[in-house]
Amino acid sequence: MTCNKRLVPLLLIAGGLAGAGCGNYSNEDLEFMQALPEKPDLTAVVPVRSAVVLASSAELYRMTRDVVVIFNGIVDAFVTIIDTIRSYSPTTRHPNERIWGPFPSKDQPGWNIRMLMTFDGATVFTYHIGFRPIGFAGGEDDGWINVINGTFLASGGARKGTGSLDITTAEAHAAGMDPGLGYLDTLTATYDNHAFPIAVDLNFTNLPNPAKPDDPTQGIYDFAADENGNGSLSFNFTGNSILGPATDVVQVTSAWLGSGEGRSDLQVVSGDAAGAHEIQCWDRLFQPVYTDKPWSPVEDIGTLSDCPVIPSL
Amino acid sequence: MRCRCLIAVTLLLSAGVVRAARADELRRLAVIAGNDTGGNDTRPLLYARDDAKKVYDILNRLGGVRPEDASLILDGTAHDFLAALGEMERRARDATQRGEHVALFVYFSGHAKDGSLRLGNTQLPLEALKSRLAQAPADVRIGIFDSCRSGLLTRTKGARKAPAFEVESKSARDAKGLVILTSSASDEDSQESDLIGGSYFSHHLASGLLGSADRSGDGRVTLFEAYAYAYDRTVADTAESAAGAQHPTFSYDLAGNGDLVLTDVGGRHEGLYFPRAVPSGVYYLVDTRGFVAAEVVKNADADRRIALAPGRYRVKRRLADRLRVGEVDIARGQLATLDEARLRDAPFADDPVKGAGVNLAVTRWSLGVGGTYQSIFDAPSRESLFPATGMLAFEAQLHNFFRRDWIWAFDLAAGSAAGQVDLSSGGLVPFHFSEVSLGMSMLVEWPHARLTPFVGGRLALLLMNRTFDDPTLPEQHFSTLSPGIVGGLKLRIYRDLGLLVRGRVHYLLYNVDENRSLGYWELASAVSYDL
Numbered sequence: 001m002t003c004n005k006r007l008v009p010l011l012l013i014a015g016g017l018a019g020a021g022c023g024n025y026s027n028e029d030l031e032f033m034q035a036l037p038e039k040p041d042l043t044a045v046v047p048v049r050s051a052v053v054l055a056s057s058a059e060l061y062r063m064t065r066d067v068v069v070i071f072n073g074i075v076d077a078f079v080t081i082i083d084t085i086r087s088y089s090p091t092t093r094h095p096n097e098r099i100w101g102p103f104p105s106k107d108q109p110g111w112n113i114r115m116l117m118t119f120d121g122a123t124v125f126t127y128h129i130g131f132r133p134i135g136f137a138g139g140e141d142d143g144w145i146n147v148i149n150g151t152f153l154a155s156g157g158a159r160k161g162t163g164s165l166d167i168t169t170a171e172a173h174a175a176g177m178d179p180g181l182g183y184l185d186t187l188t189a190t191y192d193n194h195a196f197p198i199a200v201d202l203n204f205t206n207l208p209n210p211a212k213p214d215d216p217t218q219g220i221y222d223f224a225a226d227e228n229g230n231g232s233l234s235f236n237f238t239g240n241s242i243l244g245p246a247t248d249v250v251q252v253t254s255a256w257l258g259s260g261e262g263r264s265d266l267q268v269v270s271g272d273a274a275g276a277h278e279i280q281c282w283d284r285l286f287q288p289v290y291t292d293k294p295w296s297p298v299e300d301i302g303t304l305s306d307c308p309v310i311p312s313l
Numbered sequence: 314m315r316c317r318c319l320i321a322v323t324l325l326l327s328a329g330v331v332r333a334a335r336a337d338e339l340r341r342l343a344v345i346a347g348n349d350t351g352g353n354d355t356r357p358l359l360y361a362r363d364d365a366k367k368v369y370d371i372l373n374r375l376g377g378v379r380p381e382d383a384s385l386i387l388d389g390t391a392h393d394f395l396a397a398l399g400e401m402e403r404r405a406r407d408a409t410q411r412g413e414h415v416a417l418f419v420y421f422s423g424h425a426k427d428g429s430l431r432l433g434n435t436q437l438p439l440e441a442l443k444s445r446l447a448q449a450p451a452d453v454r455i456g457i458f459d460s461c462r463s464g465l466l467t468r469t470k471g472a473r474k475a476p477a478f479e480v481e482s483k484s485a486r487d488a489k490g491l492v493i494l495t496s497s498a499s500d501e502d503s504q505e506s507d508l509i510g511g512s513y514f515s516h517h518l519a520s521g522l523l524g525s526a527d528r529s530g531d532g533r534v535t536l537f538e539a540y541a542y543a544y545d546r547t548v549a550d551t552a553e554s555a556a557g558a559q560h561p562t563f564s565y566d567l568a569g570n571g572d573l574v575l576t577d578v579g580g581r582h583e584g585l586y587f588p589r590a591v592p593s594g595v596y597y598l599v600d601t602r603g604f605v606a607a608e609v610v611k612n613a614d615a616d617r618r619i620a621l622a623p624g625r626y627r628v629k630r631r632l633a634d635r636l637r638v639g640e641v642d643i644a645r646g647q648l649a650t651l652d653e654a655r656l657r658d659a660p661f662a663d664d665p666v667k668g669a670g671v672n673l674a675v676t677r678w679s680l681g682v683g684g685t686y687q688s689i690f691d692a693p694s695r696e697s698l699f700p701a702t703g704m705l706a707f708e709a710q711l712h713n714f715f716r717r718d719w720i721w722a723f724d725l726a727a728g729s730a731a732g733q734v735d736l737s738s739g740g741l742v743p744f745h746f747s748e749v750s751l752g753m754s755m756l757v758e759w760p761h762a763r764l765t766p767f768v769g770g771r772l773a774l775l776l777m778n779r780t781f782d783d784p785t786l787p788e789q790h791f792s793t794l795s796p797g798i799v800g801g802l803k804l805r806i807y808r809d810l811g812l813l814v815r816g817r818v819h820y821l822l823y824n825v826d827e828n829r830s831l832g833y834w835e836l837a838s839a840v841s842y843d844l
Contacts, residue, residue, distance in 0.1 A: 021793030021824050025777060027697055027734050028826045030742050033786055089787055093826065123738055154738035161739075 024089035032090070032098045032117050034159050035125035035152040036082050041159060041193055042075040042200050044068045044223040044233060047260040049285065058282035058291075060264030064254040067235050071221050074202060075189075077181055078148060078167055081129060085115045096121050102132065107180045110134055114144060123161070125152040131177055145171050147179045155194040162192040183207040183215075196227040197313040214240040224313040229258020232313050236269075244272025260284035261308040281307035340408045341378040342401040342451070343418040345369045346386040346394050351424025351431030356760045357805075360505050362387045363604075364422040364459060364515035371522050372418065375576035375620050391435035394421075398445070406450040416573075417451035422515055425460035443493070447566075452489045453573060455536065459496040459515045461503050492573070493564040494518075494540055496547070501559050504551055510604030514561055517546035520608045524578040524619040532579015532618065539575055546608065578620040583643060585626070586650045587617040592630070596651075598641075599627040618648070628656060635659065681708040681813055683839025685726050687748075689821070690832045697734045698823070699777060699833075700746050704728030706837060710756075720756040720767065725749070732779070742781060749776040754799055765803040771817060772796050795819045801837075809843040 046068050053062050090098040096119040102112035112134050117127040130144035150165035167187040172179045181187075187204040202221040209215050216239035225231040232255040242248045248271025256262030266278040273295075281290040281302070290302035347365025349358040369385045372378040382404065384397035398419065405415045424431035429438045446454045496514035497503040509516045518539055520526070526534045526542030544561045551559040578584065585598065593613040598621060600606040606626060611617050623645040630637040630653070639656035643649050688701035695701060706726035714721050729747040736742060756769030778790045797819030804812045817835040822828065 021791065021822055023777075023789065023791030023793075023825060024787070025698070025779070025789045025791030025823075026825045027736075029789070030734050030786065031736050031738055034736060034740065034742065035738065038785060083785065086785060087787055089789070095827075119738075125738075154736075154740075159740070 026089075026093070028093070029090055029098065032119065032125065033086055035117075035119075035154060035161075035163075036086055036127065037079060037150070037152070037163055037165065037191065038083075038159065039072075039076060039079045041163075042079065042189065042191055044071045044075075044200065044221075044231075045225060046231065046233070046254075047229065047256055047258065047262070047284075047286075049260070054286070057286040058262075058264075058280050058288040060252070060254065060266060060278065060280040061262060061282045061286045061288075063252065063266075064233060064262075064264055067221070067252070068233065071202065071223065071233070071235075074184075074187065074204065075200075077184075078165070078187070078189075081148065081180075082115075085113070085129065104134060105131060108177055111177055112136075116141075116144075123154045125154070126150065127152075131172060131179065145175055145177070147172050147181075160194045162194060163190070165189045183209050197224045197230075199224045199313075216241065226258075226313055230311065230313065231256055232310075240271075242268065242272045246271040248272055255310045255312075257308055257310055260286060261310075262286075263307050263310060279304075279307075339377065339416045339452075340405075340413045341372075341376065341382060341416050341418065342405055343369070343372050343376075343378045343383040343420070344386070344394070344397045344401050345372070345383065345418070345420045346389060346397075346423070346432070347421070348386075348388050348423035348432045350388065350433050350763070351426065352434050352436075353761055353763070355424045355426065355431060358423065358505060360511040361422040361424075361459075364511045364519075365420065367511065367519050368420050368422075368457075368515065368522075370622070371519055371576060374622065375522065375578055376418075377577065378418070389432060391430070391432045391437040394432060394437060398449075402449050402451075409450055409452070415451040416453045416455070417446075417449055418455050418457070419446060420457045420459075422459040422512060425458070430458070430460060446493075447491050454491045455573070456491070456493040457495075457518070458493070459503060459512050459518075461497065461501070490566045491564075492536060492566075494536075494543075495562045495564075497559045498562055501557070504559055506550075509608075513547045513550050513559060514543055516605065517550075517608065518543040520546070520605075522576045523607045523621060524576075524584070524617065525607060525609045527578060527618070530615055532577065533574045534576045534578060536573035536575050542610075546610075576620070578618055583623055583646050584618060584620040584648055585641060585643060586648050587611050587619070588650060589614070589616045591616075591651055591653045594630055594632075597629040597631075599629065601625060630656065677712045678844040679710045679712065679811075679841050680844065681710070681839040681841035682706070683708075683813070683837055685728070685835050685837040687728075687750075687833055687835045690834065694823070694829070694831055697732065699748075699821075699831075700730040700732035702728045702730040702746065702748055704748065704750065706750075706839065708839060708841075710841075715755075718758050718760065720754070720758055720769070722752075722754040722756060722771075724752040724754070726752075742783065742786070744779040744781045746777070746779045748778070750774070751776075756799060758803070763805050765805070765811075766801070767803065768798070768800045770796065771799045771819070773819060775821070791823070791825060793822060793824075795821045795833075803841065811841045811843070813837075813839045813841050815839070 046065055053065060085100045088100055090100055092099040098117045099114065101114035105111045105113040108131060110133060111131045113131055115127060115129045117125060119125050127150045128146040129148040130146040132143045136143045147169060148165060148167050150163060152163040153161045155161040167184065169179050169181055169184055183206045185205045185207045187202060189202050191200045192198060200223045205218050208217065216237040218238035220236040222234040234253045236251045238247065238249050240247055241250055249269040251267045251269050252264060254262060254264040261282065261284050263281045268274055268276040276295055279292040280288055283289050288301060289306040290304060291300050293299045345365050345368055347362040349361045365385065365387060369383060373380055373383060384401065386393050386397055401417060405417055408415045421430055429436040446456050496512065503512055503514060505512045521539040521542035522534050524534065526538045528538050540563055547561055548558055587609065591611055593611050596609040596611055597605050598607045607619050607621060609617055609619055621643050623643050625640060625642050628639050628641055628651065636659040637656040638659045641649050641651060683706055685704045685706045687704060689695040689699050704726040705728060706724060708722055708724040710720050710722040712720050727749045732744055732746050734742040750773050752771050752773040754769050754771040756767045758765050758767035773795045775795050776792045778788065780788050797817050799815060799817045801813060801815030806812055815837045819833050821831040821833055823831055
């Protein structure tokens with residue numbers, strides 16, 4: 001019959017195509033993506049009134065703010081890598097496992113980059129970002145130099161939980177690859193944002209910078225912030241930061257209220273000025289209200305009672 | 314060819330006939346009705362209205378019926394019909410009292426069942442109608458009924474199941490009585506054809522009235538010439554149909570003798586002239602709509618004149634191995650002459666009508682627009698994967714393309730909804746879902762007077778997408794082909810306008826996170842328009 005002849009190709013096409021589906025429409029992908037840290041999860045925030053820091057602002061406030069910039073710069077360096085990968089959908093999906101890549105790394109010519117992420121099916125995610133030379137002849141899981149290794153323990157809510165992240169660049173450098181993290185040798189970051197106060201701790205070691213031999217080679221940052229804007233940042237530098245031949249260890253602990261008032265305590269733990277200390281407090285406009293600077297008494301102002309009372313976090 | 318049980322019954326009554334006198338010597342009155350519907354226990358006809366309009370036009374143009382003396386009732390009720398008939402009876406009575414001779418034509422095309430004409434949901438008993446015609450105050454009453462089993466009307470005195478009769482035409486003015494023509498015998502269905510765009514009987518009757526039936530060549534088509542022509546052509550065309558041959562019948566009860574002239578084609582100065590030299594055979598004159606306006610049997614030893622209305626026509630002559638086709642323009646007030654030499658050869662594949670082996674179904678389009686609501690059966694998938702979605706839908710349907718009452722439908726729908734993913738690790742991720750659906754369906758329908766149920770299968774291409782409030786999450790998309798079944802009802806609101814309610818059940822294979830067989834349902838309503 002004529003009708004049958006007309007129908008045959010349609011039926012063949014329909015039958016052949018039925019059931020074919022494609023796309024990246026995945027709820028489980030979201031589970032994995034929500035376990036990766038974002039910049040806001042790790043970024044330190046201090047009270048500011050404007051982008052410009054007045055010269056009259058308290059010296060240790062300015063130092064705290066400068067350190068926060070450094071702190072956030074470190075965070076930005078490795079989260080950018082994660083964000084770049086996350087902007088794509090997973091390449092491979094297995095039960096409780098996702099793989100992004102391998103993709104040719106834009107900033108590491110000749111190298112592929114891959115992120116492998118696993119989920120224990122309950123709350124714990126782990127991820128590894130590694131590099132491998134393009135054209136590597138081994139198996140798909142062989143030869144990867146993992147530069148970033150992280151875990152996340154979900155505790156309810158999108159991106160809410162505790163996480164840790166370790167960066168090690170030595171193996172990459174040994175293989176002749178620059179992971180794009182400057183002189184960073186190792187970095188360990190832990191964060192807990194499942195409830196206030198949130199906390200982010202960074203512990204890094206740097207490789208010596210021949211052009212800047214006095215730069216810190218080791219640093220420890222502990223940042224905490226409460227819902228009302230109160231916060232604290234403790235940082236510890238190891239480097240030749242004080243004039244003299246010795247390597248100095250300087251410890252600074254800053255704390256502030258959401259209104260802007262704050263206090264910093266500086267302590268030279270060891271080195272050329274071991275034992276030296278400074279205390280400075282500032283008002284909500286960041287102007288110093290109390291300064292105790294024993295090696296420069298002329299700068300001292302106010303009394304300790306002028307300092308704000310800041311609850312510890 | 315299709316066999317529709319339709320029938321158009323034309324009953325024309327009228328004394329339109331003319332006795333051997335000229336058409337203008339009689340006062341001619343006409344009641345002409347066509348109704349595609351016949352109640353809920355019948356399926357709608359396609360061309361009953363068209364048949365009626367065609368006869369109405371011919372009687373006005375060629376039959377001497379003044380426009381004010383003709384009543385055309387399309388899709389009317391029995392009440393409408395009887396009211397029009399009563400008005401014409403009143404006029405006939407008045408004219409008769411003035412000494413005029415009056416002819417009354419009654420034509421009906423539509424359903425007939427169980428001894429009654431069907432006009433929509435109303436009925437008109439045949440016996441009562443026949444009785445009324447017999448008593449109508451006109452000298453001559455002619456009833457022409459094109460409907461199934463209309464031969465019931467002629468199962469009485471004078472009934473013939475053949476055209477072999479003659480009426481003397483010497484004293485037409487003296488002819489008085491009742492003549493009834495029916496399209497089929499009392500045990501036969503009457504049939505429609507999509508390609509000629511009407512019922513066989515009315516089509517051939519109309520062709521005959523246009524001049525093809527003028528056997529005598531005097532430029533006038535008498536009732537008996539028209540009937541003989543319609544009989545021969547109807548029987549020939551339906552002989553091999555699935556429904557079997559259809560035999561028109563003829564009944565007369567005339568006092569006196571007289572040939573009844575129905576149309577005066579010789580007095581027209583526009584139409585198509587077939588000179589004697591034109592090869593004999595059957596010629597089809599196809600109008601710009603693709604329907605056969607006239608079918609002309611050209612004999613070798615005679616010329617032929619067809620009183621077509623002004624316009625452009627395609628002319629087709631069918632030979633054993635090819636077609637001869639061409640075009641002819643008929644200008645108002647002018648008689649065009651067919652020059653067969655100007656026709657060109659064409660393969661049978663180009664045959665617009667009447668081709669052996671050609672699919673007789675005429676395709677037509679209908680368009681619809683409405684709303685659709687779609688929902689996945691599985692609750693978890695509906696809540697966090699593909700949320701229930703309302704969509705705006707557009708549909709185009711191609712009817713009778715593969716075969717009669719089959720619909721090839723194409724639809725496009727688009728909509729959006731909001732949803733949220735409940736992460737197993739905790740937390741909610743809100744998203745905005747959007748979907749575009751492209752579907753193709755193959756449906757079978759069962760047309761009835763007002764309700765037309767349909768069922769079939771559908772294959773849909775689903776293009777789904779979602780974006781997240783969280784800008785770090787990439788857009789997600791999924792596309793798949795989804796087979797399903799469809800069922801619904803179409804309610805005819807007006808002739809070309811309908812309200813459609815439809816349900817669909819589909820299968821959806823989701824295969825990103827895992828292979829998951831899902832199903833979804835759709836409910837839709839739409840307004841449809843037949844082109």
